[in-house]
Structure formats: structure tokens, C-alpha cells
Amino acid sequence: MNNKVAIYCRLSEEDRNKKNKSDDSSSxxxxxxxxxxxxxxxxxEIFDIYSDEDYAGSVRNRPEFNRMxxxxxxxxxxxxxxxxxxxxxxxxxxxxxYIHHIFPELGIxxxxxxxxxDTDIAGNKKTRQINGLINEWYLEDxxxxxxxxxxxxxxxxxxxxxxxxxxxKKDPDVKGHLIIDEQVAWVVKEIFDLxxxxxxRSKIARILNEKGIPSPAQYYKLKGFKTxxxxxxxxxxxxxxxxxxxxxxxxYIGNLVQGQTYNPxxxxxxxxxxxxxxxxxxxxxxxxxxxxxxxxxxxxxxENKTRPCYVTEKPNPFxxxxxxxxxGYKMITGYNKHRRYYRCGSAKFSKTLCEGTTVFESTVKKxxxxxxxxxxxxxxxxxxxxxxxxxxxxxxxxMESLEQQIQTLQKKTEETDSYIKSLYVxxxxxxxxxxxxxxxxxxxxxxxxxxEKQINALSLRLSQLFKIRSGDIDKIKVIKExxxxxxIDRSFVNHFIERIEIDGTKKDRxxxxxxxx
Numbered sequence: 368m369n370n371k372v373a374i375y376c377r378l379s380e381e382d383r384n385k386k387n388k389s390d391d392s393s394s395x396x397x398x399x400x401x402x403x404x405x406x407x408x409x410x411x412e413i414f415d416i417y418s419d420e421d422y423a424g425s426v427r428n429r430p431e432f433n434r435m436x437x438x439x440x441x442x443x444x445x446x447x448x449x450x451x452x453x454x455x456x457x458x459x460x461x462x463x464x465y466i467h468h469i470f471p472e473l474g475i476x477x478x479x480x481x482x483x484x485d486t487d488i489a490g491n492k493k494t495r496q497i498n499g500l501i502n503e504w505y506l507e508d509x510x511x512x513x514x515x516x517x518x519x520x521x522x523x524x525x526x527x528x529x530x531x532x533x534x535x536k537k538d539p540d541v542k543g544h545l546i547i548d549e550q551v552a553w554v555v556k557e558i559f560d561l562x563x564x565x566x567x568r569s570k571i572a573r574i575l576n577e578k579g580i581p582s583p584a585q586y587y588k589l590k591g592f593k594t595x596x597x598x599x600x601x602x603x604x605x606x607x608x609x610x611x612x613x614x615x616x617x618x619y620i621g622n623l624v625q626g627q628t629y630n631p632x633x634x635x636x637x638x639x640x641x642x643x644x645x646x647x648x649x650x651x652x653x654x655x656x657x658x659x660x661x662x663x664x665x666x667x668x669x670e671n672k673t674r675p676c677y678v679t680e681k682p683n684p685f686x687x688x689x690x691x692x693x694x695g696y697k698m699i700t701g702y703n704k705h706r707r708y709y710r711c712g713s714a715k716f717s718k719t720l721c722e723g724t725t726v727f728e729s730t731v732k733k734x735x736x737x738x739x740x741x742x743x744x745x746x747x748x749x750x751x752x753x754x755x756x757x758x759x760x761x762x763x764x765x766m767e768s769l770e771q772q773i774q775t776l777q778k779k780t781e782e783t784d785s786y787i788k789s790l791y792v793x794x795x796x797x798x799x800x801x802x803x804x805x806x807x808x809x810x811x812x813x814x815x816x817x818x819e820k821q822i823n824a825l826s827l828r829l830s831q832l833f834k835i836r837s838g839d840i841d842k843i844k845v846i847k848e849x850x851x852x853x854x855i856d857r858s859f860v861n862h863f864i865e866r867i868e869i870d871g872t873k874k875d876r877x878x879x880x881x882x883x884x
Contacts, residue, residue, distance in 0.1 A: 371444040372411040373435055374402045376418045377454045395420060398450050405480055406448060414444040427461065436465070439475055449479045521625045524652035528625075530592055532618045533583040534656050545618075545653040552656050554580055558613055559661055563668065568614070572605040582609060604713070614669065617648075620662045621655035624648045684857045685709065685731060685867065692870035692879070694721035703727075709869070726869050726876065732855050734878040735864075762832055769829045776822045783815045 376398040395418055406413055415438070417431040438444065447470065449455045455477075456462060466477045466486065477486045517527050525543025534555040538544035554575070561571045575582075581589060582605045617624050626647040628640055657665075689698040691711035698709040709731070711723035787808065794804045865881040 370409070370411040370446055371414040372406050372446040372448050373414050373438065373444045374399065374406065374416045375432070375435055375447060375449050375455060376402070376416070377422060377429070377432075378418075378420045379423045398454070401450060401480065402448050411446060411448075414438075423457075427458075439470070439473055442473060445474055446476045446478060449477075451481045452479045452484050455479065518626065518647065521623070521647040522649065524623060524649040526623060526625075526652075530587055532616065533586065533613065534619065535653070547654055547656060551586060555613060555619055555656050558610055559619075559657055559665055562610075562614055563661065563664055568607040568610040571610045572607050575605040575610075580605070582606075614665060618653075619655065619657040620659060621653055622648065622650045623652045682857050683707065683728075684855055684860050685728065686857070688860055688864055688867055689726075689731070690866050690868050691721060691724055692868040692877070693724065696721065698724075698726075698869065724869050724871065724876075726878070730876075731867065731869075731878065735855055735867075735880060738880050766829060766832050769825050769832070773822055773825050773829070776818050776825070780815060780818045780822070783811050783818065787811050787815070 376395050378395045378398075399416060399418070403413065403416075415435075417435040419429040419431045422429045422432075435447070439447070447455070452462070452466075455466075470477055471486065478484065520527055520543060526537070526545050527543065531537050531545055531548070534548055534552045535545040536548040538546045558571055558575075561574065562568070566574070582603055585603050588603075613619070624646055626641055626645055629645075683700055686700070687697065689709050690696070691698055691713070694711065694713050696711060696713040699712045701708050701710055707728040708725055709728065710725040711721050713721045713723070790799065790804055790807055790811070793799045794801075799807070863883055865883050867881070868877075868879040870877040870879070
């Protein structure tokens with residue numbers, strides 16, 4: 368391959384804020400110009416220019432970066448050219464993954480102009496690793512600085528979230544200040560009014576859905592916010608926990624409570640809860656939607672409202688496992704006197720989402736026990752055991768035969784290698800002329816290729832048989848373990864059941880059990 372180069376440029380938001388706006392690193396155009404000239408001077412053919420704007424060096428999911436990696440996998444170029452290594456990434460882990468492992472395996476050379484990085488230069492690896500460490504430290508320091516600055520703004524009473532709380536919008540004139548969004552503030556008021564009237568959170572959610580009022584997630588999407596895409600359409604409707612969050616949020620009486628979660632490291636993508644003493648609470652930061660009297664009354668009702676629980680002695684064995692077959696939504700728990708039952712979660716909030724289905728816990732247990740009995744009859748039947756043992760034995764003999772064939776072919780391959788090596792010796796000694804050497808080398812080479820093809824085919828079949836036989840043996844072990852259980856409790860369900868789909872009514876109910884084996 369002629370030298371084909373992929374030019375990669377990146378501009379992050381912090382680069383835009385540099386004092387010196389003419390600095391090359393703050394301009395995608397200057398990066399492109401520098402790297403294009405660099406490639407032309409070396410007579411490299413430019414395959415493509417990949418450019419990511421407004422992405423920090425710690426961000427892994429950059430669209431143009433991912434496109435370049437995809438083209439690298441397809442071997443469309445053999446050089447990656449950047450202004451600096453930090454333009455490619457600031458993470459040492461990514462340096463090791465791509466520059467030191469994947470690129471060399473693909474035959475791709477990495478070059479960065481300003482810091483003199485070139486993977487074709489021996490001894491250059493230490494420089495790349497040092498740069499990687501420096502960039503890693505830079506990210507840690509920057510993360511700590513950002514966290515400190517954000518906490519300072521929180522303490523000053525500024526809102527720092529990506530999305531404004533439902534019922535508010537961000538003040539276009541004052542950064543971090545909230546103003547009332549009159550378009551939906553009335554919905555917040557109605558939620559508090561309905562709750563004070565004695566209507567529960569689930570029923571409030573159902574009322575809002577039946578009125579066709581967009582949920583917060585739907586509303587943000589309509590407003591053009593970059594919200595996550597929900598795989599389940601039902602996630603976009605009002606639910607009891609959405610109502611709960613609004614009823615408990617002090618933002619609606621003009622207070623900000625922030626810092627309730629944090630990221631343990633700058634690399635972490637998941638937030639974890641903070642201890643309550645680390646929360647930052649500032650009063651009267653913005654105009655209230657709910658007056659103090661309504662808020663206090665809501666808190667009194669909330670604290671005094673208790674939910675009766677009739678089955679406290681036994682945990683719910685099927686929690687999170689039951690699914691409505693009609694809509695795919697998880698079923699929720701309810702109680703009828705002393706009997707626990709399950710019903711479709713989406714049907715609870717709106718009948719337009721799903722017709723729903725309801726089933727008693729005892730019915731589900733009976734279905735699981737019946738399936739276990741079916742397994743017992745199949746796997747513990749004497750004829751089945753004899754037949755399965757015969758199949759396993761047959762596969763074992765076939766595997767032994769394959770191993771012997773592979774060993775024989777490998778021995779022949781080693782002999783062919785030895786013949787090929789001896790050809791060179793005979794040629795040097797003058798025992799073979801050039802044409803004889805070429806012909807014999809071709810013959811032995813073709814023979815070796817044929818042997819390797821046979822070995823690969825036999826090895827593939829051996830691997831398949833091993834997986835099938837291992838799977839059969841493991842399945843039998845798991846089923847024997849399953850049949851040793853006497854009670855269907857939470858431990859049993861976690862261990863053996865993937866999910867249970869419930870369909871139909873009492874007359875035509877179908878319960879499908881999906882095992883983990």
C-alpha cells in the first residue's frame with residue numbers, strides 16, 4: 368500500500384475559551400492546514416480528514432473519531448496524523464489500546480507533529496507513554512477544578528444541571544438562574560392539588576396520561592433537548608415515581624438542593640448518591656411555583672400516609688422477573704387481602720397503553736412447578752438418560768478421532784517444513800538448480816497449505832463438538848440442581864429464571880417461562 372494518511376483534528380470547548388484566539392490548537396482550520404502541508408511535503412496521499420468539534424479529549428464517543436477507527440479496521444489507510452497526541456486522546460488507556468496495540472496490529476503508523484511522536488521510530492514509545500501520563504494528570508486536575516467550580520456555583524445558588532427542573536426554564540439573561548415555565552407550571556400545581564385532595568401518585572399519573580399531558584421526558588424532547596432514546600415507548604408516559612419526584616422536590620418552593628450524586632472519578636459514567644451532609648441546599652434562589660402552605664400540607668400528608676403490607680414475612684420471589692406479553696412492560700405487585708398478585712405496569716397508568724393482565728403469585732408458582740415436573744419427567748426418564756449417555760459417548764469418540772487426525776496432520780506439516788528447509792540447503796550445495804528448487808518449493812508449499820486447511824477444518828469441528836458436549840453436560844448439571852430445590856423463593860428465581868411472560872386472562876392465560884439454561 369502507498370502511504371495513505373488519515374488526518375484527525377479535534378477542537379474542544381475549552382480551546383474556544385483560550386485568551387489567544389489565534390492559537391493553532393483553537394482552530395480546526397489551522398490544524399487541517401498544518402497537517403495537510405505536512406502530508407504533502409512527505410508525498411503522502413490524504414485518504415480523508417476527520418474532524419470533531421466541541422469534544423474534550425476524555426470523550427470516547429466522538430463521531431468522527433469512531434468513523435476513523437472503523438476505516439482503520441477496514442485498512443483504508445496506513446498512517447494516522449494528528450497535531451499532538453492529546454488531539455487524538457488525553458486518556459492513557461486509549462493510547463495503550465490504539466497507538467500501542469491495535470494500530471501496530473493493523474500496520475498503521477501514528478504520527479503527531481508538534482510533540483514529535485512517530486511509532487516508526489524505535490525508542491519513541493516512552494515519549495508516547497509520558498505524554499499519555501501528562502494528559503491523564505491534566506484530565507484529573509481539570510476534573511477536580513471543574514468539580515470545585517461547580518460546587519462554588521451551587522453554594523452561590525446557581526442551577527448547574529443540563530435540563531431545568533420540570534416547570535422551570537433557564538433564564539436567558541442570567542446563567543444558572545431559573546424562571547417559571549408558564550407552559551407547564553400549571554401541571555405542577557395540579558399534581559400538588561390532586562395529592563392534597565387524597566389522590567394517590569399512581570392515580571395522578573393515570574389522570575395526566577388520560578388528559579394527554581406530555582410527561583417531562585416527552586416535554587423535553589418536544590422542546591428540542593438532547594434526551595436519551597427510550598427503547599420502551601411506555602417510558603415516555605407519566606409514572607408514579609415521576610409524580611413522587613415532583614412532590615418531594617424543594618425546587619418548587621424556590622429552593623435548590625444540589626450535589627445529591629457525584630462521579631467517583633472523571634472516567635466514571637455513572638453517578639452514585641452522596642451522603643446527605645454533602646448536599647448543597649440554598650433557599651430562595653428563584654420564584655416559587657408552590658406556596659409554603661401547600662408544601663407543608665403535602666409534607667404532612669406524605670409523612671402520615673402509610674401503605675399496608677400484608678405479606679411481610681415472605682419477600683417477593685418474582686420481583687423484576689414477570690413481564691406483560693402484550694406490551695413488554697414489567698408487572699408490578701399488588702395485594703388482595705392476604706394474597707399477592709401481579710399486574711401490567713403500563714396498564715396501571717393508562718388503559719390506552721395496554722389492555723393489561725393480572726395473575727396471582729400462587730398461579731405463577733403453580734406454572735413453575737409444572738415446568739419443573741416436565742423437566743423431571745424428561746431428564747430423569749430412564750430411556751432419556753440412556754439415549755443422552757449414548758449421544759455423549761458418541762461425541763466423545765468423534766472428538767478423540769478428530770484429535771488423532773489433527774495430530775497426524777500436524778506431524779505431516781512439520782515434515783513438510785523440514786523438507787522445505789532442506790531445499791535451501793540442497794540449493795546452496797548445488798544439488799538443485801533454480802528451476803528444480805522453484806518447482807519443489809511450490810509443490811511442498813501447496814502441500815503445506817492443504818494440510819493447514821484440513822487442520823483448521825478439523826479444529827473447527829472439534830471446537831463445535833466440545834461446546835455442544837460441554838453445553839449438554841452443563842445443562843444436565845443445572846437441571847439436576849434445579850430439581851433439588853423444594854421451594855420457589857427469590858434465590859431460586861435469581862439462579863434459574865431469566866423472565867416469565869404473562870399473557871391472556873384467567874380463562875385463556877398463557878405463562879411462558881424462560882430459563883437461564
